[in-house]
Amino acid sequence: MSDFFNANLVLVQSTLTGLLLALSIQVPLRMGVFSFAGAGSYGIGAYATGILVLRYEMDALPAIALTALGTAVIGLLLGALISRLGGLYLAMATVAFDLIISVIAINGGELTGASTGLFGIITDFTTGQMFVLTVAVLALVAMSEVGRLGRRVDTVRDDPELAASMGINVRRYRLAAFVVSGALGGLAGGMNVLVRSTVGPLDIGFGLIVLALTMIIVGGSRSWKGALIGAVIFTWLPDLLTVIGEWQELVYGVIVAVAAIFLPRGIYGVLQDGTRWVQRVRRDRRAAARGGPVVDADGGLRPQEDEAAVLVAQAAEQPVRELDQLSGRTQGAP
Amino acid sequence: MQDLVSVVTLGSVYLLFALGMSITWGTIDILNFAHGSVFMFSAFSASLVLERLTLGLVPVLLIGVVVGALMSVLIQVVAFEQIIKRARDRRTAEMQILIGGIGVAIIPLAIAQHHTQSNPFGLNASSFTVESISLGGLRITNIQVLTVLLALALWAAAAVWLRRSRQGLALRAIGVDAQTAALMGVDRRRLALVTMAVAGGMAGLSGVLFTFSLGAITPESGDTLLVKAFACIILGGVGSMLGVAFGAYLLAAAEVVILTQTNGSWVEAVSFGLIFLVLLVRPAGVFGRKEVRRT
Numbered sequence: 001m002s003d004f005f006n007a008n009l010v011l012v013q014s015t016l017t018g019l020l021l022a023l024s025i026q027v028p029l030r031m032g033v034f035s036f037a038g039a040g041s042y043g044i045g046a047y048a049t050g051i052l053v054l055r056y057e058m059d060a061l062p063a064i065a066l067t068a069l070g071t072a073v074i075g076l077l078l079g080a081l082i083s084r085l086g087g088l089y090l091a092m093a094t095v096a097f098d099l100i101i102s103v104i105a106i107n108g109g110e111l112t113g114a115s116t117g118l119f120g121i122i123t124d125f126t127t128g129q130m131f132v133l134t135v136a137v138l139a140l141v142a143m144s145e146v147g148r149l150g151r152r153v154d155t156v157r158d159d160p161e162l163a164a165s166m167g168i169n170v171r172r173y174r175l176a177a178f179v180v181s182g183a184l185g186g187l188a189g190g191m192n193v194l195v196r197s198t199v200g201p202l203d204i205g206f207g208l209i210v211l212a213l214t215m216i217i218v219g220g221s222r223s224w225k226g227a228l229i230g231a232v233i234f235t236w237l238p239d240l241l242t243v244i245g246e247w248q249e250l251v252y253g254v255i256v257a258v259a260a261i262f263l264p265r266g267i268y269g270v271l272q273d274g275t276r277w278v279q280r281v282r283r284d285r286r287a288a289a290r291g292g293p294v295v296d297a298d299g300g301l302r303p304q305e306d307e308a309a310v311l312v313a314q315a316a317e318q319p320v321r322e323l324d325q326l327s328g329r330t331q332g333a334p
Numbered sequence: 335m336q337d338l339v340s341v342v343t344l345g346s347v348y349l350l351f352a353l354g355m356s357i358t359w360g361t362i363d364i365l366n367f368a369h370g371s372v373f374m375f376s377a378f379s380a381s382l383v384l385e386r387l388t389l390g391l392v393p394v395l396l397i398g399v400v401v402g403a404l405m406s407v408l409i410q411v412v413a414f415e416q417i418i419k420r421a422r423d424r425r426t427a428e429m430q431i432l433i434g435g436i437g438v439a440i441i442p443l444a445i446a447q448h449h450t451q452s453n454p455f456g457l458n459a460s461s462f463t464v465e466s467i468s469l470g471g472l473r474i475t476n477i478q479v480l481t482v483l484l485a486l487a488l489w490a491a492a493a494v495w496l497r498r499s500r501q502g503l504a505l506r507a508i509g510v511d512a513q514t515a516a517l518m519g520v521d522r523r524r525l526a527l528v529t530m531a532v533a534g535g536m537a538g539l540s541g542v543l544f545t546f547s548l549g550a551i552t553p554e555s556g557d558t559l560l561v562k563a564f565a566c567i568i569l570g571g572v573g574s575m576l577g578v579a580f581g582a583y584l585l586a587a588a589e590v591v592i593l594t595q596t597n598g599s600w601v602e603a604v605s606f607g608l609i610f611l612v613l614l615v616r617p618a619g620v621f622g623r624k625e626v627r628r629t
Contacts, residue, residue, distance in 0.1 A: 034429060085617055088365055088428060092564055096609040099561065103603035206557060210436055217433050249447065253440030260434040261416045264426065 019231035020188035022215040028177040032157035040098035041185025043204030049190035050118040060125035075182020117200025125194040218259040220268025345586030346485035350540035352563035354533025360573020361509040367435030370556030375442040376402040376538030377545040384459035391462035402538020403531040410530040446553040456550035493575040565605035577621035
């Protein structure tokens with residue numbers, strides 16, 4: 001196990017940062033905020049941590065903490081500025097924000113190292129610390145998906161008007177989405193720069209948005225588990241695809257396209273449907289064996305498939321059929 | 335004055351490219367992220383044909399238009415129609431289309447990158463040569479003249495088509511309210527295919543023209559243009575024909591000014607900054623009407 005770990009250390013680290021980056025775009029999406037600002041926060045986070053360590057000789061953990069705090073504040077400001085936009089307009093504004101960050105990185109002169117970026121950012125930051133931080137953050141995100149908070153978040157996304165009428169402050173939730181997204185993105189960027197020891201303008205461009213989005217879409221956009229599946233797949237896939245050789249980019253594109261078109265809820269959605277189906281079949285069988293009523297997935301009762309129940313069901317359907325015939329006749333009439 | 339020539343030609347390229355995106359976004363609600371890929375791959379296909387045949391200007395332009403239109407229709411049928419069929423509501427469809435477009439765009443890019451090893455490719459094998467003409471102290475190439483004329487002509491044609499023809503009326507009706515339009519007998523699927531073909535054809539045309547005027551482009555250049563086209567569309571207002579022209583030439587002017595006044599590394603920030611500013615001050619764009627959404 002530890003051999004495997006050491007041999008693939010880079011990939012393990014990339015999985016962790018990829019996961020946080022994916023979460024930084026997934027959390028706002030889950031609240032119905034179509035924001036890609038997480039990628040920009042990643043860029044800010046990477047540079048900020050690099051600068052704090054290099055120029056101010058800070059230790060790893062305080063530098064990361066300061067960075068995450070800073071990107072959270074930037075997220076709040078950005079959110080306050082653009083949260084009134086909706087849908088694709090908001091998305092474009094955040095894409096613009098991300099790209100401005102990379103242009104600033106190129107033009108930052110001494111401070112950001114211009115087009116070569118920052119390098120030699122060496123601290124005592126370990127993969128173990130990285131793992132602990134990621135798991136802690138993941139736990140916090142997972143907590144927002146269950147219970148009261150989870151239901152509120154779902155309502156804010158699916159029906160903001162309903163949420164508002166239930167006394168949920170929708171605007172505050174949307175702002176929170178920006179703040180969390182900023183902190184997660186900053187954390188991901190900061191940790192990545194500490195384990196890689198370099199960052200350049202090319203690392204934080206448009207490709208970052210595409211990467212994070214593909215992780216979420218292929219993995220699943222409604223749960224942290226989906227982000228985890230996506231992060232694992234897209235960190236390890238390029239490595240596995242080297243077997244295919246020169247056409248790996250093409251295969252990558254096909255996978256993303258197929259997932260986006262045919263699996264709108266991602267791999268996690270498919271798994272969820274699969275386990276639910278298996279559970280239902282099992283429960284039905286057990287219930288049938290006991291001879292009791294079958295409980296539906298939504299908790300409703302379904303009639304047993306015995307003779308009496310079939311008769312009742314037929315009787316219930318009868319008037320509907322008559323109505324159908326009736327409407328068929330009226331449709332035919334001039 | 336020479337700068338003005340640059341502004342007009344650059345703006346025309348942006349206009350030609352952004353026009354198709356603006357039409358599809360404003361009417362059939364498809365923000366096509368694969369538009370840049372179509373642009374690049376049309377020029378790339380033309381360069382592949384030129385490796386075997388020597389052709390003049392018109393056939394090369396036709397190749398670009400045909401390849402672009404076919405690709406767009408293919409993407410519409412294979413990707414976007416499937417997404418719309420499966421999506422629960424309009425908002426998820428919008429998002430899914432955006433992401434599907436990103437995914438689809440990787441495929442032509444990968445093919446072109448594989449074939450060229452990410453090196454720039456050009457259309458120099460054509461029998462058409464770019465010549466520079468002098469007009470009262472201004473240097474201007476024949477391809478620049480052609481780009482400007484074609485961009486303006488197609489823009490005017492598209493505007494008239496949308497405003498005057500029955501198809502245009504139907505398209506605008508879809509843009510306002512797809513469901514009611516369908517009830518009035520508008521065949522949404524067929525119109526969407528026509529629109530995508532027109533948009534793709536324009537992307538292909540601009541790809542070939544842009545490659546001719548620059549000499550060579552890299553497979554990645556479609557992505558850069560994509561972001562700039564967003565800037566043009568958002569500046570002017572989604573779906574507004576006047577707006578997209580205004581956006582294209584304003585963006586070109588701003589970029590040329592920055593390019594001549596500074597060392598040039600801030601040029602990229604102009605389009606993003608403009609997007610951001612306009613969205614803040616006038617979210618519907620300069621010529622856009624306020625979007626009314628009833629869901």
